[in-house]
Amino acid sequence: MKEKKWLVVITFSITLISLAGAFYFNFICKYMEFWMNLSFALFGSAALGFLMSLVEYFSAKRDTLERYYRAAENLYNIYSKAQYFVVHEPLELVKAYFSETRNIFNKSFPAKKALFEYMNAEWKIAVDIPEPEYSQFAQQEFERVTASYREKLIDTMETYILIAEQSKWELESTYGELDFLVSNDSLREEIYNRIHSTIQEYHKCIAEKAYHFRSFMQAENGNVAAMIGFVDEIQQKYYKTDVIVGQDSKMIVVYRVFIDELDNQLRWLLSRINREEYVPCKAEPYMGYNI
Numbered sequence: 022m023k024e025k026k027w028l029v030v031i032t033f034s035i036t037l038i039s040l041a042g043a044f045y046f047n048f049i050c051k052y053m054e055f056w057m058n059l060s061f062a063l064f065g066s067a068a069l070g071f072l073m074s075l076v077e078y079f080s081a082k083r084d085t086l087e088r089y090y091r092a093a094e095n096l097y098n099i100y101s102k103a104q105y106f107v108v109h110e111p112l113e114l115v116k117a118y119f120s121e122t123r124n125i126f127n128k129s130f131p132a133k134k135a136l137f138e139y140m141n142a143e144w145k146i147a148v149d150i151p152e153p154e155y156s157q158f159a160q161q162e163f164e165r166v167t168a169s170y171r172e173k174l175i176d177t178m179e180t181y182i183l184i185a186e187q188s189k190w191e192l193e194s195t196y197g198e199l200d201f202l203v204s205n206d207s208l209r210e211e212i213y214n215r216i217h218s219t220i221q222e223y224h225k226c227i228a229e230k231a232y233h234f235r236s237f238m239q240a241e242n243g244n245v246a247a248m249i250g251f252v253d254e255i256q257q258k259y260y261k262t263d264v265i266v267g268q269d270s271k272m273i274v275v276y277r278v279f280i281d282e283l284d285n286q287l288r289w290l291l292s293r294i295n296r297e298e299y300v301p302c303k304a305e306p307y308m309g310y311n312i
Contacts, residue, residue, distance in 0.1 A: 085198050086294050090287065092192040093216055097283055099187050100223065105260065105275055106177040106252045108170065109312050110139055115170060119245035137163050171245060177252055178234040185231035189224060192217070215286040223259065223279060230255060260307075270311050277307045 108115050117132035141159055150158055196217055201208050230251045237243035259279035265272040281304040292299040 082201065083294060085195060086290070089192065089195040089199065089212075090290050090294065092195055093220065093283075093287055093290075096187060096189065096192060096220060096224075097280070097287060099184055100283070101277075101280055103180045103184060103280075104173075104177040105256065105277075105308060106174055106249070107308075107310050108249075109166075109310070110136060112249070112253060114139055116246040116249050118167065119171075119249065123242060123244060123246075136167075140166065174245065174248060174252065175238075178231075178237065178248060181227050181252075181255070182231045182234050182238075185224070185228040187224075189220065192220065212290065215289060216283070219279075219283060219286070226255065226258065265309075272309050272311050274306045274309045276304050278304070280307075281305075 114132070114136045118136045121130055121132040137159075140163060144159055144162065148155070148158065196209075196212070199209050199212065233251055234248065237245075237248050259277070261276045261278045263274045263276070265274060281302075285301045288301065289299045291297075
């Protein structure tokens with residue numbers, strides 16, 4: 022694209038210079054018919070070259086913008102696969118429980134007791150089972166829920182590891198090719214602010230956390246509580262939650278703020294490429310769960 026832009030600039034400059042020379046030799050200087058004819062010949066060739074280079078520039082501009090859009094869209098599709106780690110109990114209780122389980126020398130388990138009591142209070146309201154069957158149910162349910170949290174956490178971390186492994190080379194390379202004939206600095210800056218820097222920041226954040234996730238996967242007794250903290254950092258930054266309180270329940274509605282905003286910015290770029298009106302989409306809930 023840069024080559025096409027400079028070809029337009031050069032042929033346009035030659036066109037103006039040769040046209041000015043033709044007028045100069047025709048109206049100001051006398052007896053210089055040879056130079057006048059040469060200037061007109063140069064003007065005709067340069068004007069034709071200018072028109073052809075202009076067509077090539079606009080074709081290259083659209084092609085480069087489309088390649089940038091596709092590169093960003095491919096990353097968007099990968100980023101959309103990130104899972105949201107759901108915890109129905111207070112996060113600090115869950116983190117304290119998993120932190121406590123790492124210490125094999127513990128003789129008392131206050132964190133486990135606190136988490137169990139919190140869960141048990143909810144089960145007593147929702148479950149109608151007589152003793153001693155209820156106590157057996159509560160213990161089995163506690164083990165099932167805590168085990169499921171570990172499994173879901175691993176599934177979530179794997180999606181972020183996948184994101185961190187995605188190359189941004191095509192996106193960076195194509196952005197480097199952007200060189201517009203008109204409003205180059207402002208348009209490149211707008212694309213950078215709307216899309217490019219957003220992806221760079223997100224990818225950097227995920228890559229930093231993915232380093233810890235990989236280490237956890239390779240460890241025999243990884244720190245689950247620390248991994249929950251890292252995942253929560255990501256979710257606090259790139260998701261938004263709303264609380265809907267009902268008569269007998271409370272629902273958490275999750276919005277993928279980063280994904281929704283990136284989707285809208287890609288729509289903006291596509292509208293610029295196709296010269297269409299940009300209409301942003303309203304954010305829709307990603308998921309909801311009761312607590």
